[in-house]
Amino acid sequence: MMALRHFLVVEILLIYFMNGCSNATNEVCKTSIGASTQDWIKWGDNFYKVIMEKMPWLEARDACAEMGGVMVTPKSENEGRFLAGITPFSDNTRHFWINCNDRLVEGIWECDGKTDIPYQAWLSIEPNDYGVLGEDCGVAYKGGIRWADSPCSFQLHAVCKKPVAVLHL
Incomplete structure (x- = not known):
């Protein structure tokens, strides 16, 4: 007892x-x-919340942390498809930030703080660091199905994720 x-x-x-x-x-x-968990959607062992306000990558990461979560990085094709179903953005691409970046060392990508990334869904020409602004932050396209790199200063949506906490009484 x-x-x-x-x-x-x-x-x-x-x-x-x-x-x-x-x-x-x-x-x-x-x-x-x-x-x-208000306004969070439960899927599997996690809750997800779509941030409808567009913001730069660092602000999105911090906004998720303030809500007790982390910016999402899809861990499987199934999770990517789930995210595609919950991202009701008005633009046609339905893209949002993911918790991947190569801000410290160009070409060395970290997702969720780790360089060992078991699941990756980069578009065939990505990541490519295209353009004068550089592209050091990850973005999911088609609602989470494919990834690309983008300038961290761009204003995009985000999806936050946090584990389901179970209270047994």
């Missing part, structure tokens, strides 16, 4: 801090946990 109680306390604290609760009363924290 004591072990189960300890497990529940640890799990509640984990959810508490994952959802940005700190220096709060339990009631406020419960509200934050409930509201933390």
